[in-house]
Amino acid sequence: MIGTDITKASTLLNSGQLVAIPTETVYGLAGNALDPEAISNIYKVKNRPHFNPLILHLPNIESARKYVLQFPKEAEKLAKSFWPGPLSILLPKSKLVPDLITAGSTHVVLRVPNHTLTLDLLNTLDFPLAAPSANISNTVSPTTAEHVEQGLGSEIPYILDGGTCQIGLESTIVAIENGLVVILREGGISQEQITKETDLSVQLASSNELQSPGQLSKHYSTTKPLHLVSSIKTFLEKYPHKKCCALLFENKRVNCKSYLLSNEYNLSEIANNLFSLMRIADQDDSDCIIVEHIKQEGIGRAIADRLNRSASTF
Numbered sequence: 001m002i003g004t005d006i007t008k009a010s011t012l013l014n015s016g017q018l019v020a021i022p023t024e025t026v027y028g029l030a031g032n033a034l035d036p037e038a039i040s041n042i043y044k045v046k047n048r049p050h051f052n053p054l055i056l057h058l059p060n061i062e063s064a065r066k067y068v069l070q071f072p073k074e075a076e077k078l079a080k081s082f083w084p085g086p087l088s089i090l091l092p093k094s095k096l097v098p099d100l101i102t103a104g105s106t107h108v109v110l111r112v113p114n115h116t117l118t119l120d121l122l123n124t125l126d127f128p129l130a131a132p133s134a135n136i137s138n139t140v141s142p143t144t145a146e147h148v149e150q151g152l153g154s155e156i157p158y159i160l161d162g163g164t165c166q167i168g169l170e171s172t173i174v175a176i177e178n179g180l181v182v183i184l185r186e187g188g189i190s191q192e193q194i195t196k197e198t199d200l201s202v203q204l205a206s207s208n209e210l211q212s213p214g215q216l217s218k219h220y221s222t223t224k225p226l227h228l229v230s231s232i233k234t235f236l237e238k239y240p241h242k243k244c245c246a247l248l249f250e251n252k253r254v255n256c257k258s259y260l261l262s263n264e265y266n267l268s269e270i271a272n273n274l275f276s277l278m279r280i281a282d283q284d285d286s287d288c289i290i291v292e293h294i295k296q297e298g299i300g301r302a303i304a305d306r307l308n309r310s311a312s313t314f
């Protein structure tokens with residue numbers, strides 16, 4: 001059931017049930033983070049492997065403190081600059097955080113989402129919410145209540161409808177290592193933004209460093225093949241018998257059915273439309289989806305990350 005009733009959502013969560021919640025990034029599948037049964041149910045409903053930990057959602061920085069052993073000054077700066085917002089921070093967990101949340105790790109990821117409905121909801125609760133994206137594992141993340149309904153509607157009692165997600169890509173996850181900010185997952189806040197808003201040094205995690213365990217190469221899968229290509233025109237000339245549809249970063253002519261992610265190569269707009277147009281393209285009568293490589297700057301790198309994972313399925 002879809003609705004906008006915070007009291008109903010709060011009552012369900014207080015009784016150990018799961019509720020889908022809107023955030024500025026993607027919809028989350030939320031449960032009481034301190035209730036092992038609710039957490040187990042999240043893994044079950046999503047068909048999520050147990051080695052893949054969950055993010056703790058909180059209403060503000062003060063409420064976050066008791067779930068970590070320390071809040072280093074770098075984290076403090078990040079939280080002050082970006083919370084509420086699409087930045088999640090990995091910190092050493094306190095005893096209050098169940099091991100099920102962190103999949104046994106000594107560290108937990110915290111986030112304060114920037115969505116009024118969900119912040120209001122979090123403020124009615126005396127526990128944090130564990131909330132992975134509200135989709136079956138490995139499928140495209142939901143950016144509307146209807147997307148959640150299509151994937152998980154029969155499994156959960158309530159979907160809190162907060163409209164279309166403003167950002168459309170998951171949060172950026174960072175760790176603090178020796179005073180450095182290390183990006184574990186690119187997302188709604190770019191490396192450039194962190195550098196601009198704080199005086200912290202930021203780097204991307206190299207592949208042999210600690211990575212988010214959920215960064216499986218197979219992820220964000222459409223049901224039909226998604227091909228990343230250098231040129232749509234050349235691809236269509238090379239494979240004239242393939243019935244493709246294209247996702248475009250700007251308005252241009254192509255020789256196949258196409259969907260516009262943005263009129264003028266606006267990266268935020270592309271991020272915002274990506275998952276919903278991937279779903280639509282997946283449901284039309286074409287046999288495959290083609291997308292060109294995107295500019296590797298700002299949020300473009302997070303978009304490239306999602307497209308690479310989606311393409312690597314095939």
Ligand code: TXA
Nearest residue numbers: 025027028053054107108109132133170171212213214
């Ligand atoms: O924007 C978001 O972050 C959304 C909304 C709903 O808040 N949530 C989200 O959750 O994307 P999920 O579960 O789909 O992705 C969380 C990622 C996974 O890759 C997971 O491995 C990583 O965060 N993660 C969570 N806890 C971790 C931990 N303790 N250590 C390392 N990585 C962690």
Ligand code: MG
Nearest residue numbers: 132133141170
């Ligand atoms: Mg996810």
